[in-house]
Amino acid sequence: MKLFLLLILLSLLNYSNAGEDFDVRKHLSTVTRYSAVKDIADSNFVPSDIPQGCVPIHLNLVARHGTRSPTKKRIRELDNLTVRLEVLLKDAEKQNLPLERVPSWLRGWQSPWKGRLKGGELISRGEDELYDLGIRIRERFPNLFSEEYHPDIYTIKATQVPRASASAVAFGMGLFSGNGSLGPGHHRAFAVTSESRASDILLRFYDCCENYKDFRQRQEPAVDKLKEPIFDEITFTLVKRYGLNFTRQDISSLWFLCKQEASLLDITNQACSLFSPSEVSLLEWTDDLEVFILKGYGKSLNYRMGVPLLEDVVQSMERAIEAKEGRAPGIFEKARLRFAHAETVVPFSCLLGLFLEGNEFQQIQKEQPLQLPPKPPQKRKWRGSIVAPFAGNNMLVLYSCPTQAKSTSKYFVQVLHNEHPIPMPGCDGSVFCPFEVFKAKIVAPHQKHDYDTVCNPKPDKMEQKPVSSKLLLMYQWLFSSGKAMATYFFLAE
Incomplete structure (x- = not known):
């Protein structure tokens, strides 16, 4: 008996020690807040210095809104979780199960958002993220932001969703802080414009x-089915670990609670403590799969529909070049700043070809399907926490450079993801790409797909295969022991 208790104690110690250096706040997929991951960059990549004499003349920013509260639907889910946990504890008591294994916080737990009728708004931490980003960008590119504010010099756009427009305001307050006459902070007024939700194709x-809305509606159940084996595996483990009769839905709700507590409240010793680091990694991966399939490289429709935004970026650069060359009269736009959502930032990153492995850029150019991101513990570039955390962003900086003997190019593009230079596969892995090469290799291949053609409904010419048969290959891949070699046919073109 003593030996048995000793073994249990040792296993608990090992379980605890396994997570000593593991910060769950960096593993929350797209619910990760910016401060947890903004300093993470690819250690295997060392960006080259900006060539001497090159100066930035224009900046494009595509940013996600900052950290927000849970939406109304999710608040109701957490209210239901409160009731469900009470039922689980009462059932355990009736069955005389060993309640000493049950974490104390579960008894009497109430959702921090109990009674809230509205949700999804930008929280104060999200305001800070964008305000600080605005200050850092101004400090990084002082020449770009030295002009007196004018809405045609610094164009600021946001979607009509309040958390996006609030993010734009917080960013602008940081960007222009000290340059006005309003209040003790010497703030100044600035314009934020929005398109109607019904027509905002940028x-x-x-x-x-x-076509995308139809695709997503049809595929969401299949994606949930794809994630089920992981949730079933973790449900089985947690039932044994804590003695409570958890269901798959309970684990899903507890994982969501973990993400909200860790990201919004810095609480990591409650819902998140239910899961081991390896379980968190698997749950994070299921979220990343969903982002990949429904917003990212899982289907080319996901990012082809974002071509109008990419074209808007290129057009703004071309106008900046015309103004620099003296070919365009009037005010010279220095920055075009946009604030939107993960559903905007993720496809835009895909249009640029970011976070691809090996020869995947060539596959994308040929419109071939990609494999799913590899399952932990295998490493992967595609991580929601890096691709599109709260306040995640892509900056495209246009530089004017003196003509070199080795190059006839005068204008170059640098892409910064979350403020870090990132290699562009379409420019041979360089972070400093000649503008004409950027247009020819990265932008032009997408432009053969017109937005209306991509998005207008078309009659199905082929009968859809049953979801079960489509998923068969994925199940085989999902639980394969080695590196996944199966081609991703689930959402093939």
Whole structure:
């Protein structure tokens, strides 16, 4: 008996020690807040210095809103979780199960958002994220932001969703702080413009794309089915670990609670403590799969519908070049700043070819399907926490450079993801790409797909295969022991 208790004690110690250096706040997929991951960069990549004499003349920013509260639907889910946990504890008591294994916080737990009728708004931490980002960008590019504010010099756009427009305001307050006459902070007024949700094909293209909405509605159940084995495995483990009769839905809700507590409240010793680091990694991966399939490289429709935004970025650069060359009279726009959502930032990152492995960029150019991100413990580039955390962003900086003997190019593009230079596969892995090469290799291949053609409903010419047969290959892949070699046919073109 003593030996048995000793073994249990040792296993608990090992379980605890396994997570000593594991910060769950960095593993929350797209619910990760910016401060937890903004300093993470690819250690295997060392960006080259900006060539001497090159100066930035224009900046494009595509940013996600900052950290927000849970939505109304999710608040109701947490209210239901409160009731469900009470039922589980009462059932355990009736069955005389060993309640000493049950974490004390579960007894009497109430949702921090109990009674809230509205949700999804930008919280104070989210305001800070964008305000600080605005200050850092101004400090990084002082020449770009030295002009007196004018709405045609610094264009600021946001979607009509309040958390996006609030993020734009917080960013602008940081960007222009000290340059006005309003209040003790010497703030100044600035304009934020929005398009109607019904017609915003630049920042909410996914809302205006009928083919995408149909695709997502059809595929969401299949994606949930794909995630089920992981949730079933973790449900089985947690039932044994804590003695409570958890269901798959309970685990899903507890994982969501973990993400909200850790990201919004810095609480990591409650819901998140139910899961081991390896379980968190698997749950994070299921979230990343969903982002990949429904918003990212899982289907080319996901990012092709974002081509109007990419074209808007290129057009703004071309106008900046014309102004620099003296070919365009009037005010010279220095920055075009946009604030939207993960559904905007993720497809835009895909249009640029970011976070691809090996020869995947060539596959994308040929419109071939990609494999799913590899299952932990295998490493992967595609992580929601990096691709699109709260306040995640892509900056495209246009530089004017003196003509070199080795190059006839005078203008170059640098892409910064979450403020870090990132290699562009379409430019041979360089972070400093000649503008004409950027247009020819990265932008032009997408432009053969017109937005209306991509998004207008088309009659199905082929009968859809049953979901079960489509998923068969994925189940085989999901639980394969080695590196996944199966081609991703689940959402093939």
